[in-house]
Amino acid sequence: MNWIDAHVHLQGADLHPLTLSEGDRLGVERFVCSTVVGMGYYPTFEQVSQSNDHLSAVIRRHPDRVSGYCYVNPRHGAKALDDFRRRMEDQGMIGLKLWVATLCDDPLTYPFIEQAIQYRAPILIHAWRKTVGQLPYESTASHVANLARLYPEARIIMAHMSGQVESSVQLVEPYPNVYTDTSGSPIGGGEVAIAVKRLGAKRVLFGSDLYGACLASNIGKVLGAGLSEEDFERVMGQNMVSLLSEVKTSHSYAGGEAK
Numbered sequence: 001m002n003w004i005d006a007h008v009h010l011q012g013a014d015l016h017p018l019t020l021s022e023g024d025r026l027g028v029e030r031f032v033c034s035t036v037v038g039m040g041y042y043p044t045f046e047q048v049s050q051s052n053d054h055l056s057a058v059i060r061r062h063p064d065r066v067s068g069y070c071y072v073n074p075r076h077g078a079k080a081l082d083d084f085r086r087r088m089e090d091q092g093m094i095g096l097k098l099w100v101a102t103l104c105d106d107p108l109t110y111p112f113i114e115q116a117i118q119y120r121a122p123i124l125i126h127a128w129r130k131t132v133g134q135l136p137y138e139s140t141a142s143h144v145a146n147l148a149r150l151y152p153e154a155r156i157i158m159a160h161m162s163g164q165v166e167s168s169v170q171l172v173e174p175y176p177n178v179y180t181d182t183s184g185s186p187i188g189g190g191e192v193a194i195a196v197k198r199l200g201a202k203r204v205l206f207g208s209d210l211y212g213a214c215l216a217s218n219i220g221k222v223l224g225a226g227l228s229e230e231d232f233e234r235v236m237g238q239n240m241v242s243l244l245s246e247v248k249t250s251h252s253y254a255g256g257e258a259k
């Protein structure tokens with residue numbers, strides 16, 4: 001079955017205490033985590049690096065259950081790039097996480113994107129188009145599409161269907177290197193069905209946004225999308241298994257055959 005949650009956050013320095021037991025109960029084997037939460041929109045290098053230390057420790061404690069995206073604030077330049085390389089090459093992280101410190105297609109991100117391409121590592125990008133309260137450097141599907149056009153080899157995961165499925169899948173549909181995930185409160189079964197129909201099931205990944213979300217209800221969105229069994233299994237894990245199995249670093253994820 002190999003269900004994988006592709007979008008999870010630590011709570012402080014650790015997993016939410018129920019994450020693994022809920023995963024056992026519901027059939028989610030692996031949680032791909034990043035830090036971000038509680039750090040503020042424009043964290044210092046020290047804050048980011050310390051949070052990556054926390055994630056690295058969690059991965060060491062649960063190598064069979066947890067993988068990690070290295071969070072970076074691209075404004076920190078070379079030292080952040082060094083941090084990313086160290087997390088990937090020495091600490092078994094599997095991808096890059098971008099949040100709201102810069103737009104994802106700002107030239108500040110290019111060195112990180114280019115390094116992630118070298119590792120064939122997925123890049124999870126927070127994306128959200130808001131009616132009010134858009135943050136100044138909060139990416140939307142347009143920024144994701146622009147980055148995908150600039151870097152066709154980058155494996156980009158647009159988080160939360162960018163908050164608005166119709167407009168966002170239309171913008172990223174032309175770029176086969178863009179995946180999206182099912183997390184986010186505006187995303188329900190209907191939105192998952194639309195994304196699968198427009199992008200194909202191979203470009204949609206199950207994600208919950210734990211710890212601030214309910215794992216069961218997030219699985220319910222995918223269950224409720226009316227997918228074929230084959231497409232359901234792709235979304236719930238096979239696509240992420242494929243992405244993880246191609247990452248070229250020290251990570252210990254054995255992959256498991258995509259069934």
Ligand SMILES: [Zn+2]
Binds near residue numbers: 209
């Ligand atoms: Zn998130």
